[in-house]
Amino acid sequence: MVFKSGSSLVSSNPSRMSKVPARAVMGSLPSWPMTVLLAGFPLWWALGAAPFAPIGIAVTMGVYMICRGKLILVPGLLPWFAFLLWAGAAAVNLPDAGTAMGFAQRWGSLAAVGIFMLYYINAKENLSPTRVLTGLGVIWLTVVLLGLCAMVWPEFRLQTPIGSILPGSLTRNPLVYDLVFPPLAEIQQPWGAPEPFNRPAAPFPYANSWGVAFALLTPCALCLVVLARRWWTKAMILFVLTISLFPALATSNRGMLLGVAVGTGYVMIRVAARGQVAKVAGLVLVVVGVYSALIASGALGNILGRQEYSDSTSGRLSIYDATLAATFKSPLLGYGSPRMDATIGISLGTQGYIWMLMFSFGFVGLGLFLYFLCGGILRTWDAPGSAGLWLHGVLITSLAIIPYYSLDVIQMTALGLAMAILLRARAFSESLQLTAPEPLDNGNSITYPLSRGLGRQ
Template sequence: MATPGAVLPGTAQRQALPRWPIFALFAAFPVWWFLGAVPVLPPVLATIMAFYLLNSKRVIILPGVAPWFLFIIWVAAAVVNVQGAGDLMGFGLRAMDIVLAGVSMLYVANAGSSLPKERIVNYLVIVWIAIVGLGFLALMIPETRLNTVLGSVLPGSVTSNELVRNLVTPALAEVQRPWGAPEPFVRPAAPFPYANSWGAAFAMLVPVIVARMAMMRHRALSVLLGVILALSFIPAVATSNRGMFVGLAIAVAYALFRHLGLGHWRMVAIIFSGVAALAVALVASGAVSGILGRQEYSDSTGGRLALYAKTWEQSLQAPILGHGTPRIDPTIGVSLGSQGFLWTLMFCYGFVGLALFLYFFAGGLLRTWRQSTVPDVWLHASVLGGICLIPFYGLSVLQLAVLTTVLTVLLRQRYVGAHE
């Protein structure tokens, strides 16, 4: 295990791990979605990366990552409380997302020569641009649902699971028609099953985009990315995700605080002007009133609070290993543990599983918060803002992988060296 503060000897002499598995995880994610193959992405890529790691002469385990692997063990133990084949399938899908996040952390930690920070950030920029592009497409043809390759070959017994069905026959948008609304609400979702997942990915990737702009040497490319960033708020606003804006606000406020402390006055001025321009645009365009107007026809806040209370109550009945998977509550007609990753962790894996997850991220953020370049501050803000979303939104394979990979890049930079 690496010694804190030290650069590990011999890292440059190890045979470089290939970069393509991480490219396939992030940059090629929309392709997996288009094929309906997102459910098979975690086991396939985790197996491939594990194969390369096992055939590597030496594997670095960075300080701070051990709690994640304890978390994996705890998740595996929670299978004893799973009831029925359908629930077992849902359990397996969620567990493999967590396993892939762990394996990809090890892979990134050991692939510094082939996967430097800038390359990984580039992959994240690619997937963000694809998410934004699909967001615009969803606004144009919202009723479209893909008949994917995998969805066409799977038997009905498998696609009867709601989570599997939404993954293998995905819709471009959630089109919601609450009673009394004058027109339906079109909420971009692709390449995810739900609009909230789109919002979560958007919120944690926007700081990564700012980090990439700060790393660019060509002003024209930076301006182009900035224009795309400004336009990206059109589909973002259409999702009506209040939690997304909460996560973004926390990330930006944290970055502003850090830049003030570090004396990055140019970045401070950019943040103030950017936030002011966005606020004016949101109010002037009617976006704010549109988001608030949706609440007139859909009491999502009150419904969620009732669901959270019920989830807490039921979690107390299985506080150690949890219930394994979300379970439908007949009194409210919604699955407990399905609305917000914090509640999923608590309900499915118990308070111990939740504590291990939070301990991993808290420890990682504390270990890396002193990194002081402009890009590193924004990468750190990405993880912090993303974690602040878990009371509201679920985290699927891409969101988990983004958070753990960005944090691993920062940990690797501290313990292995900036050249990695």
């Protein structure tokens, strides 16, 4: 094992005690895989590869880290991999091959998010916080623009190259069909409703996924506003943020509104605690404006009106009750994946990420995930500057949303990278405004050799 000491690496092998510059020993990881992952997201969606591309890119990142031969770990990261190992062990309870395919996709996405966090931690010389946040900003912009398109062309469905080459046996599955031939909007007309509800969904198959992505990515956009050096960049982001209210309100998504409210309120309280009265006043004006828009646009009435025809709250409670009762019968490893319950006509382990984790991976799996998330929140409590507080708000927002909605790979990537940015900033005393490489110094990390015997020691 090799521990970092100051600006050099000191080996535990007495014969190799001479200090060597960190840059020379560690080498450097390229930034392009992360850029392709984040900035390339609109292309992946257009190709129909959005659900699968992150796993392939994660493999590329893993190969780069293995070939480099060293791995940096920072405090707060290991709980994720403990959760990942436990989730993998839950595969022993899968009932059939079809369920195993869904499990492989889900577990592969979780593993990919772990690799993204590791790669960001280890690519310190080439991956600055602003570069990653800009990539997340591209995804946010894609979500907003496609949401606006969904309001104009709600019935449009994208015909993708990958969808066209998949066999019909796969695309006949409704979920697969929506993933590879993604609609712009989720059109719902509950029984008794006088007209359908057109809820923006793209670049995701469902409106709830759009709402979760919007809630988690909007703090990243506000972080970019703080970090931007040019006034016109700030103005452009704020303009997009303003028009994003139209598709956001059109989703009539209560969980999204709750997440945004909790995250924004949290940041306001933390900013006030730091004595920055002017910033708090500005945030209050924004909140008042959003609330006024909710009433003036009739969106609040639409949200309440949709509940008159679709009582999802009472339905969710019955699902949660059945999910909890079933998990007590397999409390350690769970069932591997959600399963259909014929008595209520819906799969247990759905309608909320916490319930999926609990049902699929048992109480231990749920506990490990919450340990990672809540432990990371506490560990990065002293987030640097206003930009750090907005990133910390991503973690708080996710904690408010996961009881009600699930997290897909893009939403998990936003959460994981926000956590990684804060953990790396804490471990290396790194400024979030960093645009140039910094040396790998500071003693708050541990470096492991990965390729002993491959000539990369």
